[in-house]
Structures are given as C-alpha cells and as structure tokens.
Amino acid sequence: MNNTYNDLVHQTFHFPQEGFDTNDKNTLLFNNVDIKALIDKYGTPFKMTFLPKIGMQVAKAKKMFGDAIKKHKYGGEYFYCYCTKSSHFSFIVEETLKHNVHLETSFAYDIDIIKQLYAKKKINKETFIICNGFKTRAYTRSIASLINDGFKNVIPILDNKSEFEDYKKSIRSKEPVNIGLRIATEEEPTFDFYTSRLGIRSRDILEFYIDKIKDNEKFRLKMLHFFMNKGIKDDVYYWSELNKVLNLYCQLKKICPELKALNIGGGLPIKHSLNFEYDYNYMINEIVLTIKNVCKKNKVDVPDIYTEFGSFTIGETGAVVYSVLDEKQQNDREIWYMIDSSFITTLPDTWGIGEKFLMLPINKWENEYQEVHLGGLTCDSHDFYTSEEHINAVFLPKIDKEKSKEPLYIGFFHTGAYQDQLAGYGGIKHCMIPSPKHIVVEYDKEGNLEDWLYAKEQTPQSMLKILGYIK
Numbered sequence: 001m002n003n004t005y006n007d008l009v010h011q012t013f014h015f016p017q018e019g020f021d022t023n024d025k026n027t028l029l030f031n032n033v034d035i036k037a038l039i040d041k042y043g044t045p046f047k048m049t050f051l052p053k054i055g056m057q058v059a060k061a062k063k064m065f066g067d068a069i070k071k072h073k074y075g076g077e078y079f080y081c082y083c084t085k086s087s088h089f090s091f092i093v094e095e096t097l098k099h100n101v102h103l104e105t106s107f108a109y110d111i112d113i114i115k116q117l118y119a120k121k122k123i124n125k126e127t128f129i130i131c132n133g134f135k136t137r138a139y140t141r142s143i144a145s146l147i148n149d150g151f152k153n154v155i156p157i158l159d160n161k162s163e164f165e166d167y168k169k170s171i172r173s174k175e176p177v178n179i180g181l182r183i184a185t186e187e188e189p190t191f192d193f194y195t196s197r198l199g200i201r202s203r204d205i206l207e208f209y210i211d212k213i214k215d216n217e218k219f220r221l222k223m224l225h226f227f228m229n230k231g232i233k234d235d236v237y238y239w240s241e242l243n244k245v246l247n248l249y250c251q252l253k254k255i256c257p258e259l260k261a262l263n264i265g266g267g268l269p270i271k272h273s274l275n276f277e278y279d280y281n282y283m284i285n286e287i288v289l290t291i292k293n294v295c296k297k298n299k300v301d302v303p304d305i306y307t308e309f310g311s312f313t314i315g316e317t318g319a320v321v322y323s324v325l326d327e328k329q330q331n332d333r334e335i336w337y338m339i340d341s342s343f344i345t346t347l348p349d350t351w352g353i354g355e356k357f358l359m360l361p362i363n364k365w366e367n368e369y370q371e372v373h374l375g376g377l378t379c380d381s382h383d384f385y386t387s388e389e390h391i392n393a394v395f396l397p398k399i400d401k402e403k404s405k406e407p408l409y410i411g412f413f414h415t416g417a418y419q420d421q422l423a424g425y426g427g428i429k430h431c432m433i434p435s436p437k438h439i440v441v442e443y444d445k446e447g448n449l450e451d452w453l454y455a456k457e458q459t460p461q462s463m464l465k466i467l468g469y470i471k
Helices: 005-012 035-042 052-071 090-097 108-119 137-148 163-170 202-213 236-255 280-298 311-317 348-352 419-423 460-467
Strands: 020-022 028-030 046-050 078-083 102-105 129-131 154-158 177-184 219-227 261-265 304-309 318-329 335-339 358-361 369-375 394-397 409-413 437-443 449-455
Touching: 005 394, 028 035, 028 409, 035 046, 035 318, 035 409, 035 437, 035 449, 052 078, 052 090, 052 280, 052 304, 052 311, 078 090, 090 108, 090 311, 102 108, 108 137, 129 137, 137 154, 137 163, 154 163, 154 219, 163 177, 163 219, 177 202, 202 219, 202 236, 219 236, 236 261, 236 280, 280 304, 304 311, 311 318, 348 419, 358 394
Parallel strands: 046 437, 078 102, 078 304, 102 129, 129 154, 154 177, 177 219, 219 261, 261 304, 335 369
Antiparallel strands: 020 028, 046 318, 318 335, 318 409, 358 409, 369 394, 437 449
C-alpha cells in the first residue's frame, strides 16, 4: 500500500475537488492560486482572502432560491443579505455589494459603515438594511438617523419590547416605518439553556403586535425574523422550529396584511473537510416548499424570503498559512509540529469552540505521512490543533531535513468568516504574538489572478505604543 501524503488523500477522498488541487510540483492550489508562490513572495505566516469566491457564493444561493421559487411556483421574492459581523473589512463588504446584495447590521458602529458606503456610492437609499441584535441606545438612535435621512428600506428588527419605545421617540419620518419582530427560538438540548436570549418569546408576539403596533400609524410590521444558531440543517429540530415560525407568521398575517417578509436567519454550512457533503438544492427546495404549503394550508399569501448569509458568503474565501518551525518528539506516541504563529490569536474558533477547518499541507505531498499534533507559539496549554473534522487525528507529511531544507508549509482553509472579528485585528494578542500579514487575491481587468498586500505583519512598535511604552 502506498504511504505518501498524496496517496493518503487520493485513497481517502475524491480529489481533486472544487477549490483544491495540486500542480506538477506537488504543491497545493487553492482556487487555482499557487500558495507556494505566495509563500516565496511574502513569507509566512499570512492570511489570504480570495475575493472572487464571494461572487460565486452569492450567485450560487441566488440561483438555487430562484430555481426553487420557479419550480414550486412560489409567489414571493428572494433577497440575499450579507451579515457585516462576519467580516467588516471594506474590501470584503464592497466586493459583496458588487453582487446586488443587501446588508444586515448588529451594532451601532455598523451604521457608521453604512454611511461611509453610501458616501462612496456603494449603496443607495433603496438598499435593504436589516438591523439586528440587542440594541443599545446609541444603536437605536443611529438606526433612527438613517431613517430620518431618507433611507427607505431600513428595517429595525425588534429584539425586545422596550426597543420600540426608542423608535417612537427618535424617528421623525413622515412615511410609515417598516419594522420587524425577532422570535426567540428554542435551542438544541445540548445547550445550557432552553430558549435563545435574543428575540421576543413567541407567546408574546401576537399580543405585542395588537397592543403596540397594530393601531400605530407611524409603524408597519413588515418582517418576521427567526435565527437558528446551528444554521440550516436537515434535522427534526430545524424543521420543527421553521414550522412553528411559519404558523405564527400565518396567524399574524391574518390580522396584519402589511406583513410580507420572512427572514430565515442562520446560514448554510461551508466545507470544513474534504469529505464534506451537503445537499444545498434539496434544503432550499424543501424550505421554499414548506413555506408555501404552510401558507396554503392557512390560506395566506406567501412571504418574500430574506436570508442573512455571513459564513456562507465569505467563509470559503479565507486561508491561513504557516510554516512548521520544528518537530518535537515528546513521548513514545506524540509528535508535535510547532507552527510560526498561534491558533489562539489567528484562528480563535479552534480554541474557543473547537471548530475544525479544512487543513492541508502546501508542499511535500510526495513524502510519507505520519500522525502529528500541531502546536502554537504561545505558552497557553490550549494553543494546539490535534484532530480533523472527519477523523480524531491530524496526518501530515514527514519532515526530512536531510532530504530537503525547505520547511513544511501548512494551510487552514475556509477561514474567512469571524476569525479576525473574534481575535481582534491588530491590537494586543496573547504572548504578544503579532497579527500576520494579510494578502488579497482577485482577478484583474483582464481576468488574470493578481495579489496585493493589504496589511503587513504587526510590528512590536505598534504594540508597545498601545501598551504605553512608546508615546
């Protein structure tokens, strides 16, 4: 039996596959980007964003929903929204907006981004801005300022009953303002609590609408919103929650004719392993058909469907690339490969929630493989990565320093969502591990791949200034 890393991958998975292949030098290609060439040019560690993937993902979702709507003769429209909290970087948000999408916000400072995007003519006052999250006073006032400035499709999603009072005081629009209500969904049995802390409990929705919104000429209930923390998955839990929300929608629709939108928050999954399988078409078809059937049963018109895709939009754009600095044999069974950065500071999901990303070596595919543990540079005992999503182990090529002085390079892929938002971009990191350089890859006007350096590796001077050692 062959035992090179190349043989291992081909014997275990269907390979090559979308986004991943190797070239004639036995080095990895990610969306046809030669990662080894980027290493030679920039060094490691670095983060990379492959911008064209954004448009591919948006087009994929729009086509699937469009096909499902046509197939089932669904009477509503579909609207794609991007969650800014997934990544606030301007080059990410602006690239996303090129593909005719709308935006979802989570905090007051998001509204400042909205104003900057409008000033740069990246959006207009017709763009839908779905305002989610538990609102501080600063947030509600910022939302009100957008509405007062003539943004016609800003929809505040009420997360609690008292939020409505802020809008009554601060919004001065002469036209009725569209608002939404977020339903507090039940969590999975494995959670520490039964019901989400976000949203209004479902038993209070009808009463709140009748008492506070129904006869208020200043506001119209436009949208019902629910969010599934686990995302859109084909299991009893998801379909049960969706049906509960749909039945509540139908009850509201009968007394609230202006209600016209259902926001199915919680996103589609992305590939975190080469053996990833998910039938996107099936799920989207079933969602559209379920909504139609429940509405038909209750004799109400179907709603327009809104989705808020964050990870699905940008997750598969990202990669983080490291060098293996050394190999350490700590006992008879455990071999450690030490990387030139930290998982805690660059991929906090691996540390905080045990997330598994798609991990592959960049070079040395022709070498034999072995089981290893990956260790980061911090002194924290939890700065490690020891298992993949599909197996309770990590296999990588052996390092033969006598055969080749070139280090082993490894990459974690589909890391584009949330990692910088959680770890914090720049600033002070654990053990003062610097934020790595960030490379952006996109197509030029002629359709050729080009790369550019968005940010250099963080310097010690920048940290010392924050800490007060340098004035």
